[in-house]
Structure formats: structure tokens, C-alpha cells
Amino acid sequence: MPQIRPPLATPSITFDSNGLVTAIAQDRATGEVRMVAWMNAEALDKTLATGLATFYSRSRQKLWVKGETSGHRLRVHSVLADCDADTLLLLVDPEGASCHTGRPTCFFRLVTPEGVAEPGRTALPYLFELEETVAERASATAERSYTRSLLDGGAAKINVKIEEEASELARAIAGESDERVASEAADVLYHVLVGLRLRGVPLRSVVETLLARSARSGLAEKASRQK
Numbered sequence: 001m002p003q004i005r006p007p008l009a010t011p012s013i014t015f016d017s018n019g020l021v022t023a024i025a026q027d028r029a030t031g032e033v034r035m036v037a038w039m040n041a042e043a044l045d046k047t048l049a050t051g052l053a054t055f056y057s058r059s060r061q062k063l064w065v066k067g068e069t070s071g072h073r074l075r076v077h078s079v080l081a082d083c084d085a086d087t088l089l090l091l092v093d094p095e096g097a098s099c100h101t102g103r104p105t106c107f108f109r110l111v112t113p114e115g116v117a118e119p120g121r122t123a124l125p126y127l128f129e130l131e132e133t134v135a136e137r138a139s140a141t142a143e144r145s146y147t148r149s150l151l152d153g154g155a156a157k158i159n160v161k162i163e164e165e166a167s168e169l170a171r172a173i174a175g176e177s178d179e180r181v182a183s184e185a186a187d188v189l190y191h192v193l194v195g196l197r198l199r200g201v202p203l204r205s206v207v208e209t210l211l212a213r214s215a216r217s218g219l220a221e222k223a224s225r226q227k
């Protein structure tokens with residue numbers, strides 16, 4: 001069984017009998033699971049050295065750099081191994097769509113007892129799914145909704161709610177129950193999403209701003225500095 005040299009005080013990676021390990025790519029800003037592929041020791045080595053997700057193609061029997069033809073690369077921030085070190089999780093900053101179908105993620109089919117629906121909701125964590133719901137409400141012409149009425153009222157109407165909910169949250173933090181804090185924080189988040197929608201600013205940009213502030217460099221950055 002090929003083993004990648006262990007640079008850390010953790011077990012080395014357990015490759016299967018074909019010398020491969022499953023690698024899951026997760027968008028570190030949104031938490032969205034983007035794709036799953038295989039790596040051999042060389043692919044893992046190359047990923048760690050270049051900071052670009054590099055996989056092993058079982059059909060073509062060779063390494064491939066994700067996005068080498070499409071340009072939709074996955075810049076790898078960090079690689080984690082699971083408890084028995086036989087599955088890898090890549091935390092990535094994706095450049096463009098990750099699925100060859102043009103969808104952001106490969107996970108767009110919803111499996112139910114009735115079968116597989118296509119396309120289903122993608123593998124978005126809830127806050128980002130809610131962002132999509134707000135966008136859908138914004139463009140729905142027929143039904144009126146609370147979200148729609150806020151957006152129709154523009155910045156003036158949305159800001160009244162943001163300020164109102166923010167002061168309710170502040171009061172809750174100062175001396176109300178944990179439930180009230182969670183509830184008011186939820187109201188603030190929801191109205192922030194509506195405000196972001198009004199301005200066309202993606203929630204992703206907000207998270208990326210936070211990530212930039214934390215400024216912990218990743219593999220991709222380290223690799224580019226070594227050049």
C-alpha cells in the first residue's frame with residue numbers, strides 16, 4: 001500500500017488496494033460540497049506542493065489538474081484526513097463552476113423514495129440556500145411575499161427593519177433568554193440577506209471579506225510565494 005510521507009504527527013494516508021484515496025472538495029467560504037474525485041500519492045503530493053487540486057483519473061489512468069482545460073481550478077487552502085485517514089477533505093477556493101455540467105457543484109440530484117429528481121437543490125448550506133430563496137422571491141412576479149414587499153420598498157424599508165431588528169438583538173444580548181438572542185439574530189441575518197439582495201452583493205463576498213481579514217495563508221498562497 002503506497003503511503004505518502006507523513007510530515008505530521010498523524011497517521012499517514014491509507015490508500016486503497018489500487019493506491020487511491022477518495023477526496024472531497026468543499027468550498028471553504030460557503031461550505032458547499034463541490035465534487036468528489038480520487039487521488040493517488042502523487043496527486044496528493046502535487047496538490048500539497050502547488051496548492052491546486054490535482055486528482056487521479058481512473059478512466060484515463062493519469063493525473064489531472066482540476067480546471068486545466070476549463071479554467072475552473074480549485075485553489076486548495078488546506079487538506080484534512082478523516083479519523084482513519086482513508087478519505088480526504090480539501091477546503092478550497094473554487095474558481096468558477098466545479099461540475100463539468102456547468103453547475104457549481106456535482107451534487108444537484110435530489111434522491112427521494114420516488115427516485116432521483118433532477119435538478120434538485122444543490123448542496124448549499126442553509127444560509128446560502130436562504131439567499132437563493134430570497135432571490136427567487138425577488139424575481140417571482142405572481143405571488144406577493146414579505147421578502148418581495150421589502151424589496152419593493154427599497155433601501156428605506158429594508159433599513160428600517162435592519163435597524164429595528166439590530167436594536168432588538170442588542171436588547172436580547174443584554175438581558176433576554178438565549179432563545180430570544182437566537183431569534184433576534186435570525187431576524188437580523190434574514191434582513192441583511194434582503195439588503196444584500198437589493199444591492200446585488202452575494203453573501204459569499206461577505207464571507208470572503210471575513211476570510212480575508214483572518215488572513216491565514218493557504219497552500220495555494222504558500223506555493224505561489226515559493227516561486
Ligand SMILES: [Zn+2]
Pocket residue numbers: 035098099100101105106
Ligand atoms: Zn460533476
